[in-house]
Amino acid sequence: MQNLGIDVLFKGTNFVRLLSGLWVAVRISLISVIISIVLGLVVGALMTSKNRILKVIFRIYLEIVRIMPQMVLLFIVYFGTTRVFGWNLEAEVSAILVFSFWGIAEMGDLVRGALISIPKIQYESAMALGMDGKQIYYHVILPQTIRRLIPLSINLITRMIKTTSLVMMIGIVEVLKVAQQIIEANRRSSPNAAFGIFAVVFLLYFLICWPISKLSVYLEKRWS
Amino acid sequence: MENSLLSIKNLHKEFDRNTILKGINLKLNKGEVIVIIGPSGCGKSTLLRCLNGLEDIQGGEIYLGGKLLQKNAKDISSMRQKIGMVFQSYDLFPHKTVLENILLAPVKVQKRKRAEVEAEAMELLERVGLADRKNDYPRQLSGGQKQRIAIVRALIMHPEVLLLDEITAALDPEMVHEVLQVVLDLAKSGSTMLIVTHEMAFAKAIADRVLFFEHGEIVEESHAPKAFFERPQTERARQFLKSFEY
Numbered sequence: 001m002q003n004l005g006i007d008v009l010f011k012g013t014n015f016v017r018l019l020s021g022l023w024v025a026v027r028i029s030l031i032s033v034i035i036s037i038v039l040g041l042v043v044g045a046l047m048t049s050k051n052r053i054l055k056v057i058f059r060i061y062l063e064i065v066r067i068m069p070q071m072v073l074l075f076i077v078y079f080g081t082t083r084v085f086g087w088n089l090e091a092e093v094s095a096i097l098v099f100s101f102w103g104i105a106e107m108g109d110l111v112r113g114a115l116i117s118i119p120k121i122q123y124e125s126a127m128a129l130g131m132d133g134k135q136i137y138y139h140v141i142l143p144q145t146i147r148r149l150i151p152l153s154i155n156l157i158t159r160m161i162k163t164t165s166l167v168m169m170i171g172i173v174e175v176l177k178v179a180q181q182i183i184e185a186n187r188r189s190s191p192n193a194a195f196g197i198f199a200v201v202f203l204l205y206f207l208i209c210w211p212i213s214k215l216s217v218y219l220e221k222r223w224s
Numbered sequence: 225m226e227n228s229l230l231s232i233k234n235l236h237k238e239f240d241r242n243t244i245l246k247g248i249n250l251k252l253n254k255g256e257v258i259v260i261i262g263p264s265g266c267g268k269s270t271l272l273r274c275l276n277g278l279e280d281i282q283g284g285e286i287y288l289g290g291k292l293l294q295k296n297a298k299d300i301s302s303m304r305q306k307i308g309m310v311f312q313s314y315d316l317f318p319h320k321t322v323l324e325n326i327l328l329a330p331v332k333v334q335k336r337k338r339a340e341v342e343a344e345a346m347e348l349l350e351r352v353g354l355a356d357r358k359n360d361y362p363r364q365l366s367g368g369q370k371q372r373i374a375i376v377r378a379l380i381m382h383p384e385v386l387l388l389d390e391i392t393a394a395l396d397p398e399m400v401h402e403v404l405q406v407v408l409d410l411a412k413s414g415s416t417m418l419i420v421t422h423e424m425a426f427a428k429a430i431a432d433r434v435l436f437f438e439h440g441e442i443v444e445e446s447h448a449p450k451a452f453f454e455r456p457q458t459e460r461a462r463q464f465l466k467s468f469e470y
Binding site: 131140 | 278302305307308311315316317318319328333334374377381
């Protein structure tokens with residue numbers, strides 16, 4: 001069997017560089033996920049409002065996010081808006097903006113779905129016990145909503161982490177880009193590095209996402 | 225007149241241009257048990273929901289202990305604490321255990337001491353025969369057990385009046401009895417109740433007063449339930465009761 005090219009990983013600081021690239025990807029997704037969850041809860045609650053205009057606005061927002069490929073959004077924000085509006089956006093900030101824009105919409109839709117799936121009788125029986133609006137949401141509706149939400153939102157979170165691999169297209173040096181650089185630099189000495197290094201990248205993504213989806217399965221079982 | 229606990233004056237309720245309640249007048253005295261019977265869709269459940277401020281009303285007034293009850297008024301939450309209600313569908317909070325379900329409102333809403341409420345909860349659970357299920361989740365209970373817990377959850381608020389909205393209608397027949405037995409015991413201990421039910425034998429046994437509802441009106445009212453069930457005065461009530469015979 002041919003050499004798999006994993007040895008390149010242990011040359012110089014290659015492995016550390018790869019890990020720092022991974023941290024860039026994780027940092028972008030972590031910040032975006034936190035923003036998405038917080039604002040998604042608000043947007044989701046607003047989506048259930050009876051206000052027609054609000055409903056239409058969020059509908060359009062959600063459709064845009066669903067239809068538009070994330071890479072196009074990244075390009076518009078990073079290459080497009082910076083020129084047109086003359087502002088100076090860092091690539092990482094652009095990435096966080098785009099990922100949050102996407103995450104808030106999808107998270108909002110998940111929250112909306114979870115909220116409307118709580119039967120009306122839950123609100124009414126809480127009211128009948130003399131609870132006011134805040135108490136009903138805090139003690140009765142929110143805990144049930146979050147339970148329904150967690151498996152769904154974890155799926156969204158892992159999708160967001162995986163999609164950060166796109167940000168190298170706007171010049172961010174994240175794990176995939178570092179991998180490419182390492183492979184390029186060692187093209188002559190280890191032509192097989194493409195296999196070994198990308199396999200390691202795959203493994204790194206797996207190590208991040210797998211515990212998260214395991215957690216979701218665990219929570220789902222515990223609360224079913 | 226003034227010692228009636230709950231008094232309803234000329235209550236009107238419309239929904240999508242249909243009139244559901246056509247001017248109901250009713251007074252419920254302390255310790256009295258009123259049973260409302262009537263065909264489906266006659267407005268009896270809607271009446272109970274109005275009494276707890278769960279429905280908008282289009283006319284009339286509801287007084288509890290002399291105080292006007294209004295759905296959107298600021299004091300509606302404190303008014304509702306005086307009115308216990310148990311619904312047809314099992315309405316326990318699924319993410320809380322039996323004990324947590326019972327303690328939630330007295331501790332968080334009435335701000336009573338947890339230890340004191342818990343002792344009372346255990347007493348009530350003992351009374352309905354479910355003390356050993358206090359740490360179970362609702363999904364682990366049968367329908368009849370859930371309804372008995374729902375009754376305890378309402379009782380622990382010390383309501384002045386208890387509204388029971390067809391609480392056995394969604395139960396398997398063999399579970400109806402255990403729930404109704406609890407309600408009968410409550411009546412014996414002097415609870416004031418307004419009950420909507422399709423269980424005629426139960427109605428006859430428990431009622432101090434029977435109301436026969438149809439098309440949003442009280443068609444017949446009787447202070448002598450036994451006589452009512454044997455010889456209803458109106459033709460419509462007679463027809464209705466006949467539908468329960470085979």
